[in-house]
Amino acid sequence: MNDEKSSFNWFPGHMNKSIKEIEQKISIVDLVMEIVDARAPFSTQNPLLRKILNTRPRLIILTKFDLSDKDITNQWTEYFKSIGNTTYIVKDKQADIYSDILKLINEMTKESQLKQKKRGIEKPQLNVLVVGIPNVGKSTVISKLSKGKTLKIGNKPGVTRGMQRIVMTNSITLIDTPGILPAKFENETVACNCAATNSIRLDVIPKERMATKLMRYIYNSYPSLIENTYKINKHVLRPIDYDDTFTIFEEIAKRNKFTILDEIADVERAIELFIQDIIKNNLGNISFEKPIEIKEISKQTIQEKDLESAIVSDLTVEW
Structure with missing residues (x-):
């Protein structure tokens, strides 16, 4: 991370x-x-x-x-x-x-x-x-x-x-x-993971950033899961980077016939589908982080001033 x-x-x-x-x-x-x-x-x-x-x-x-x-x-x-x-x-x-x-x-x-x-x-x-x-x-x-x-x-x-x-x-x-x-949230990974588990509202993070980060993690961590879930044929070599995620989202859009003018792939619609599949647990049994990945995150410190601005969420969806 x-x-x-x-x-x-x-x-x-x-x-x-x-x-x-x-x-x-x-x-x-x-x-x-x-x-x-x-x-x-x-x-x-x-x-x-x-x-x-x-x-x-x-x-x-x-x-x-x-x-x-x-x-x-x-x-x-x-x-x-x-x-x-x-x-x-x-x-x-x-x-x-x-x-x-x-x-x-x-x-x-x-x-x-x-x-x-x-x-x-x-x-x-x-x-x-x-x-x-x-x-x-x-x-x-x-x-x-x-x-x-x-x-x-x-x-x-x-x-x-x-x-x-x-x-x-x-x-x-x-x-x-x-x-x-x-x-x-000072850390993008933590914010994305909290959104993926429905602990914060989706509008806290730009959808494109959330989707690309989660796609990279899931695609790299779970071989064939994305290809099998979305029935895409184009294979992108792992590990993928930021740019590669857009290739994958284009393939998802094409597979689902998500297009805009002149048959251009509607990547934004594919991103929305992917995010909803995560929120609804449609990708099966997956995790969003491993213990080996937390070293950098755990170095972060919380400033005293942040204690003064803690908030209580109004989310009420329960497991």
Whole structure:
């Protein structure tokens, strides 16, 4: 992944201080549960929270495993393990995760529970902070862990904006946070991956740039997938570059009879088709990034001023 300097502004419905609120709450938190999309686990983490969350044990829950490249997702679990995080994969939306997560919470908070018992607290009380950017499946996970208890989750913008406390057991409280995004993306790869997983609106990034970047990645990573999906005969040697993607989009346009004046291939229409196929998961089980590719991205730093301009997304589409 290249360390692009492009900046993509996010157009929020409103601004708030949720990051600061999380920072204030972290002192009472025993465990952080971070929900990420298995197709882009690094890009769908909130970079603004990395420094704050590193002060507590972290359980990373990978959702949408059923949509991802399984081999690459397994590489991600090994990566997170190598940096000291515990992971859990939600196999599919119907999976019963309650018992597994409960066991992990108790295992990961043994030290905290022991400290409370030494202070004379017979039945330790645990606070688990749940974080995740929009549409990674956070609401689905919380619904499963709340065992059907009343939860303010809906399809109206802003329903889950405020922090909420949800009882998981008599001794475990989940602190649900809004789906918070940085006000802008300094890295084009992260922005494209977030758009591909439907965590940000498509109008944040120029469609042509998003499509060419994703086409390069998918075409180079999954031999024959694009050719078989779009039934194109022209073979472009891998690895492809930026210019090659337009050749591919021209072939997709011709195959679908997308033309404009004088039988010129309507590349723009082909790009739109490709983007919609990504959003609708029509390309099958794919992932948008690998652990080996994050070194350059992880060098990026979040400025203190960006903490002041964190925004809460108004996206509500759920897995």
